[in-house]
Amino acid sequence: xxxxxxxxxxxxxxxxxxxxxxxxxxxxxxxxxxxxxxxxxxxxxxxxxxxxxxxxxxxxxxxxxxxxxxxxxxxxxxxxxxxxxxxxxxxxxxxxxxxxxxxxxxxxxxxxxxxxxxxxxxxxxxxxxxxxxxxxxxxxxxxxxxxxxxxxxxxxxxxxxxxxxxxxxxxxxxxxxxxxxxxxxxxxxxxxxxxxxxxxxxxxxxxxxxxxxxxxxxxxxxxxxxxxxxxxxxxxxxxxxxxxxxxxxxxxxxxxxxxxxxxxxxxxxxxxxxxxxxxxxxxxxxxxxxxxxxxxxxxxxxxxxxxxxxxxxxxxxxxxxxxxxxxxxxxxxxxxxxxxxxxxxxxxxxxxxxxxxxxxxxx
Numbered sequence: 001x002x003x004x005x006x007x008x009x010x011x012x013x014x015x016x017x018x019x020x021x022x023x024x025x026x027x028x029x030x031x032x033x034x035x036x037x038x039x040x041x042x043x044x045x046x047x048x049x050x051x052x053x054x055x056x057x058x059x060x061x062x063x064x065x066x067x068x069x070x071x072x073x074x075x076x077x078x079x080x081x082x083x084x085x086x087x088x089x090x091x092x093x094x095x096x097x098x099x100x101x102x103x104x105x106x107x108x109x110x111x112x113x114x115x116x117x118x119x120x121x122x123x124x125x126x127x128x129x130x131x132x133x134x135x136x137x138x139x140x141x142x143x144x145x146x147x148x149x150x151x152x153x154x155x156x157x158x159x160x161x162x163x164x165x166x167x168x169x170x171x172x173x174x175x176x177x178x179x180x181x182x183x184x185x186x187x188x189x190x191x192x193x194x195x196x197x198x199x200x201x202x203x204x205x206x207x208x209x210x211x212x213x214x215x216x217x218x219x220x221x222x223x224x225x226x227x228x229x230x231x232x233x234x235x236x237x238x239x240x241x242x243x244x245x246x247x248x249x250x251x252x253x254x255x256x257x258x259x260x261x262x263x264x265x266x267x268x269x270x271x272x273x274x275x276x277x278x279x280x281x282x283x284x285x286x287x288x289x290x291x292x293x294x295x296x297x298x299x300x301x302x303x304x305x306x307x308x309x310x311x312x313x314x315x316x317x318x319x320x321x322x323x324x325x326x327x328x329x330x331x332x333x334x335x336x337x338x339x340x341x342x343x344x345x346x347x348x349x350x351x352x353x354x355x356x357x358x359x360x361x362x363x
């Protein structure tokens with residue numbers, strides 16, 4: 001009896017099953033929206049997940065309240081006066097926002113730099129002294145090089161020794177304050193001969209209801225947004241801050257990314273130091289310590305996670321705006337000085353708690 005012959009197998013070509021690409025954040029290149037409507041919806045979703053939208057609503061409400069109060073009682077609450085808008089709002093917010101951007105980008109990478117205030121002071125002194133000696137053009141170069149070098153030195157200490165950046169930069173902060181006194185003495189560095197009309201116009205120009213610091217914030221803010229949310233290096237910063245081991249598994253070098261974040265931090269701190277120096281015309285060694293925690297507070301209030309891996313440029317700027325607006329409102333209302341610290345401290349704590357609750361939505 002013959003055996004049944006086996007039928008030859010037919011080679012059937014089948015299309016691979018469609019797979020879904022899970023996008024964890026809008027900074028990924030393949031999540032770029034195709035239309036303006038898609039971009040707007042994605043921006044709102046992303047901002048909501050990071051707390052920036054909610055903080056933005058609070059800022060809008062505070063601003064509306066101040067505008068109404070300034071319109072009803074302009075003498076008692078001169079919020080809308082040209083001197084207040086130009087002399088306070090368009091100077092104090094941009095400087096703190098730039099420092100908040102630097103601190104925030106570093107926090108997204110999972111690191112801190114508590115020598116920020118000392119860096120501002122030392123950089124300003126270098127900028128002023130070099131400007132007085134050879135001109136403000138070289139002063140800018142020297143200032144930015146100094147601030148970036150300080151940040152990279154701090155970053156190398158953290159990367160090579162593997163001690164927490166909180167401790168390493170805290171100690172280096174004391175060192176750079178001492179270095180400021182060693183270089184300049186206890187007397188303030190004063191910008192006189194190196195200060196001309198061009199320098200003032202570029203870095204502290206008065207255009208009526210706003211000053212040039214606000215223009216610099218817009219330009220640098222756009223560049224920071226493109227870098228952090230639209231460039232692969234920004235994507236790497238998010239990856240390392242979120243999970244360094246996972247980032248390393250996909251060929252990202254965490255230490256290089258951390259040093260990059262420290263470098264960007266240094267550049268932003270240096271530019272803010274130059275803005276402060278040109279506006280005030282002097283710098284007293286050891287007088288800039290408050291900027292450290294205020295910059296971190298601006299980033300935290302704007303939705304940046306203290307644990308790394310989460311944050312947005314828009315949120316960092318909005319956080320700085322909220323802090324400075326409340327400070328300005330309390331000053332205009334003639335509140336005692338300690339009330340300002342009280343409210344700012346309360347805002348920071350509330351923002352930290354709020355950000356913790358928002359982490360689930362961000363994921």
